[in-house]
Amino acid sequence: MTLVAIDLGTTNSLISVFTENGSKLIPNALGSVLTPSVVGLNNANEIIVGEEAKNRLVTHPKKTFARFKRYMGTNRDFRLGRKTYRAEELSALVLRSLKEDAERHLGHDISRAIISVPAYFNDVQRKATYAAGKMAGLHVERLINEPTAAALAYGLNTKEDENTFIVIDLGGGTFDVSILEIFEGIMEVRSSAGDAFLGGEDFTDAIVKEFSEQIGTPFEKLDGKSQGLLRDLADKAKIELSEKDEVGVNFNAGKNPVKLSLDKAKFESITELLIKKLRMPIQRAISDAGLRAENIDRVVMVGGATRMPLIRQHVTRLLKLFPEHKLDPDQVVALGAAVQAGLVDRHEALEDVVMTDVCPFTLGTEVTVETRSGFDTGHFQPIIERNTVIPVSRVVTNSNLTKGQTQVNLHIYQGESPRVKDNVLLGSLNVNLPRNMKEHEPFDIRFTYDVSGVLEVLVTVQSTQKTNRLILEGNPGSLSQDEIEKRFKQLEKLKVHPKDKMENATIIARLERAYENQLGDIRKIISHRLTEFQGVLEAQKDTDIELARKELSEWLDQIENMDIF
Ligand code: AMP
Numbered sequence: 001m002t003l004v005a006i007d008l009g010t011t012n013s014l015i016s017v018f019t020e021n022g023s024k025l026i027p028n029a030l031g032s033v034l035t036p037s038v039v040g041l042n043n044a045n046e047i048i049v050g051e052e053a054k055n056r057l058v059t060h061p062k063k064t065f066a067r068f069k070r071y072m073g074t075n076r077d078f079r080l081g082r083k084t085y086r087a088e089e090l091s092a093l094v095l096r097s098l099k100e101d102a103e104r105h106l107g108h109d110i111s112r113a114i115i116s117v118p119a120y121f122n123d124v125q126r127k128a129t130y131a132a133g134k135m136a137g138l139h140v141e142r143l144i145n146e147p148t149a150a151a152l153a154y155g156l157n158t159k160e161d162e163n164t165f166i167v168i169d170l171g172g173g174t175f176d177v178s179i180l181e182i183f184e185g186i187m188e189v190r191s192s193a194g195d196a197f198l199g200g201e202d203f204t205d206a207i208v209k210e211f212s213e214q215i216g217t218p219f220e221k222l223d224g225k226s227q228g229l230l231r232d233l234a235d236k237a238k239i240e241l242s243e244k245d246e247v248g249v250n251f252n253a254g255k256n257p258v259k260l261s262l263d264k265a266k267f268e269s270i271t272e273l274l275i276k277k278l279r280m281p282i283q284r285a286i287s288d289a290g291l292r293a294e295n296i297d298r299v300v301m302v303g304g305a306t307r308m309p310l311i312r313q314h315v316t317r318l319l320k321l322f323p324e325h326k327l328d329p330d331q332v333v334a335l336g337a338a339v340q341a342g343l344v345d346r347h348e349a350l351e352d353v354v355m356t357d358v359c360p361f362t363l364g365t366e367v368t369v370e371t372r373s374g375f376d377t378g379h380f381q382p383i384i385e386r387n388t389v390i391p392v393s394r395v396v397t398n399s400n401l402t403k404g405q406t407q408v409n410l411h412i413y414q415g416e417s418p419r420v421k422d423n424v425l426l427g428s429l430n431v432n433l434p435r436n437m438k439e440h441e442p443f444d445i446r447f448t449y450d451v452s453g454v455l456e457v458l459v460t461v462q463s464t465q466k467t468n469r470l471i472l473e474g475n476p477g478s479l480s481q482d483e484i485e486k487r488f489k490q491l492e493k494l495k496v497h498p499k500d501k502m503e504n505a506t507i508i509a510r511l512e513r514a515y516e517n518q519l520g521d522i523r524k525i526i527s528h529r530l531t532e533f534q535g536v537l538e539a540q541k542d543t544d545i546e547l548a549r550k551e552l553s554e555w556l557d558q559i560e561n562m563d564i565f
Contacts, residue, residue, distance in 0.1 A: 003112045003141065003345050004102055005337030007149070008091060008129065010069040010199060011172030011304065013037050014334035015098040017106070018342030023153070023335040028101040034330060035098060039090045040064030041081050049097040058228035065090055067201060070173050072121070073128035088128040092135035099136055113138040114344065116337045118174045119145040119192035119360050123414050123424050126453070126474060142452060143474075144340045145360065146171075146333045147178035148189055150302040153327055153336030163297045164190075166285065168315055168323070169333075170278075171303035173199035177281045179289040179296075191288035191387040192360055193281040198274065200238070200305030206270045207234035211260045215251060226253040237262055242307045268310060275314050282318060288387050290543075299323040302332050362386045363447055363455060366411040366420045368401055375401060380413060380420045383447045393448040393494035394540050397462075399440040406433050410445065412457055412472065429470040431459045448494065450487050498545050499537045507533065507549055510556050518559070529555070 004026075007014045012034040016025045025033040030051055040053035041063045048056070057064045065078050071087035078085045095115075102110050117129050126143055133140035147167035154165075162182065169176040178192040208230055212219040219227060233249045237260075240247045246263040268275075286293060299315060301323045306312065312323055327335060364382040368375050384394050400408055408431045415423025433441050446458040453474025460467045471484060498504050511530045515523055529552065536548045 001112055002106060002108070002110055003114065003341045004099075004110055005114045005116070005144075005149075005334060005341040006095065006098055007116045007146070007334040007337055008069065008095065008132075009037055009171055009333075010067055010174060010201075011037060012330065013094050013098055014331065015102050016334045016338035016341075017102070018338045018345070023338035023342075025331060025334055026098075026102045026105045028097070029104070033334075035094065035101070036066070037069065037091075037094050038064060038066040039068075039080070039085075039093050045081050047080070047093060049093050058232050059225065061224045061228045067173055070196070072132075073124035086128075088132040089135060091129070091132040095132055095136035095138060099138060111137065111139055113140055114142050114144055114337055114341050115140055116146045116149050116333050117143050118169075118194060118196065119147055119176050119178055120174065120194040120196050122361055123426060123474065130474075141344060142340070144337050145176075145178065145189070145192065147176050147192060147302065148180070149333045149336030149340060150300055151178070151180045151189075151336065152339040153332045154298075154300050154324070164291065164295055165298035165300055166282070166296050166319070167300045167302060168282070168306065169302035170305040170311060171199050172201050172305070173197070175199060175278065175281060177285040179285050179291065188389055190291075190389070191285045193284040193288065195277060195281055198277050200303070200308075202274050203271055203305065203308065204231065204235045204238055206274065207238055207262060207267070210262065210266070210270050211237075211251065214260050215258050222253070229253055233260065238267075238308070241267055242309060264310075271310065275310065278311070278314060279318065282315075293319050296321060300332075301325050302329050304330050359384055359386065359388045359390050359392065359449055361414050362416055363412070363414050363426075363449065365398075365445060366413060367398065370401060378420050380415070380418055380423055383445065384449055386416065388449075389542070391448070391450050391491050391494060393446060393491060395444050395446040395495075395497060397442050397444050399442045400433060401440075403439045406435060407431065408433060408443070408459075410457070410459060412455070412470070426455070427457075427470055427472045429457055429459060429468055431461070431468050432466075433461060434464055446495065448488065448491055450491065452487065454484055454487065456488055497537075498540055498542075499534070504537055504545065504549060507552050507556070510560075511552070514556060514559050522559075526559075 002017055005016045014025055014033055016023050027033050028035045028050060035050040036054040038050065038053040038057060040048050040056050040060065042048045053064055057066060063080065068078060068087040068090045072091065074087065076087065078090060099110055113133055115129055115133055117126060129143060130140050147169050150167045150169060151165065164179065164181050167178045167180065174194065174196055175198040176192065176194040179190040181188045181190055208219055211230055211234055222230065230251060233251060237247045237249055241262065241264065246261065248259060248261045251258045251260055296319055299319055299321050306329050315323055362382045363384040364380055367379050367381040368377045369379050383396055384392055410429045410431060412426045413420050413423040414426055417423050431443065442462045444460045444462065448456040455472040457470040458467055511526055515526045518526060533548055533552060536544050
């Protein structure tokens with residue numbers, strides 16, 4: 001059964017498949033590979049999707065919805081006729097329309113899909129995307145981060161090279177930045193950052209504001225139809241400005257048509273703040289990956305809004321590199337998602353490409369801390385930090401706070417806030433403690449996170465070695481119990497603490513021996529380096545450990561040789 005890939009975009013959506021000749025985009029009934037992510041009602045009160053709905057955005061603004069991707073996973077209602085819809089239900093209608101197009105094109109039924117999502121989507125938004133797929137009659141096998149998909153579309157051609165690249169994705173409503181590395185055919189996402197409320201539409205809004213000023217009526221004071229018309233004109237002007245230095249349009253809503261105009265310099269000045277907002281996520285992605293701007297080899301642009309010369313110039317100035325745009329920025333995510341579909345189905349053409357991903361948000365538990373005035377609950381303790389390469393396994397040791405406490409109720413959260421109330425609760429686990437325990441009973445909390453979005457929580461009470469286990473699925477029901485067990489069996493080797501791994505234990509033993517053999521000041525240095533390395537091991541970050549180990553090993557080679565001469 002064919003596995004399709006879907007780019008469920010804010011503005012447009014695409015569906016693709018992987019074939020012997022690579023990724024192929026599937027056209028809709030109108031022959032276009034771009035289906036507007038717009039849903040509405042026609043005059044007969046029937047649901048319409050795509051171009052037909054988009055054409056009525058201006059004339060029937062109350063019966064047509066666009067840009068609802070921003071509200072995935074929220075409880076915002078969209079009223080269409082007598083029914084209300086959630087964003088995931090509107091998305092399901094878009095997905096269903098894409099599914100029907102693909103079925104017509106391929107000549108058989110489709111039930112399996114991979115859907116791309118912004119790297120910034122949290123668990124709730126991802127679950128909403130899975131739910132949308134289900135409502136559309138699709139079994140969503142995996143979600144893929146949009147920038148990861150884009151990198152896959154470009155990365156395949158360069159798999160012999162060692163490359164670090166940044167994917168800058170400015171779509172209709174979201175901005176995503178990711179840093180990826182390709183090394184010996186292995187592609188690794190090093191970090192991602194973004195802004196869920198920054199996109200090409202904000203640039204259109206800036207033009208709408210400018211045009212309203214030229215008309216002399218605030219946008220809010222215009223009737224619905226005029227508002228739609230003005231937005232449409234602003235979007236067209238924005239797109240034309242990507243090719244020309246100046247544009248002029250006619251606003252023809254009332255009796256007196258108004259001539260509106262915009263040139264490059266004015267556009268630059270009215271979007272200055274938006275351009276500034278691009279900087280932060282780019283900076284954060286680079287620093288989260290432990291890199292500097294000069295370490296980036298390639299810049300990949302994704303999303304229709306990166307066609308704006310203004311954006312390209314700004315990125316070129318920031319990174320001192322010319323962005324690549326060999327592939328159509330509107331198609332690149334769908335093309336790459338199809339590559340991922342090929343990988344999932346182990347397509348022969350893709351045998352030697354390995355893929356890892358990155359955990360886009362921090363996973364941790366709630367902890368209570370002791371303060372001068374008593375106990376303070378609700379603090380967030382990160383265990384797997386944002387941008388950690390997955391699959392991954394991390395352990396922390398906690399202990400109960402009060403004597404006689406026979407149970408700990410562990411709450412697992414996802415998010416970036418120090419207070420759990422602002423993060424997303426994923427699940428809870430009750431852990432029984434031994435009755436006759438000492439004041440503080442230590443227990444290990446181990447999180448193991450798989451690429452398919454399954455989190456395994458293991459809590460082991462140290463004194464009894466009793467373990468409690470909780471499995472949290474990003475997409476409940478998508479994997480059978482057997483499949484989950486099989487995956488976690490494969491991840492067993494990750495569950496060894498770095499300090500217990502042979503290669504690290506060897507370095508520690510060599511440092512201790514060097515300390516024994518030396519005297520004086522050099523001992524102080526060895527002792528300091530030992531403490532430092534133990535700290536790196538405790539942080540459990542594989543890339544840092546590898547770097548530290550390599551460096552220490554070379555240093556120890558020198559010291560050990562010094563002894564001989
Ligand atoms: P996406 O969500 O990737 O489809 O991006 C759509 C956004 O890109 C919308 O805000 C479009 O107005 C914008 N866009 C598409 N083509 C152009 C262009 N040639 N110049 C400027 N913006 C564009």
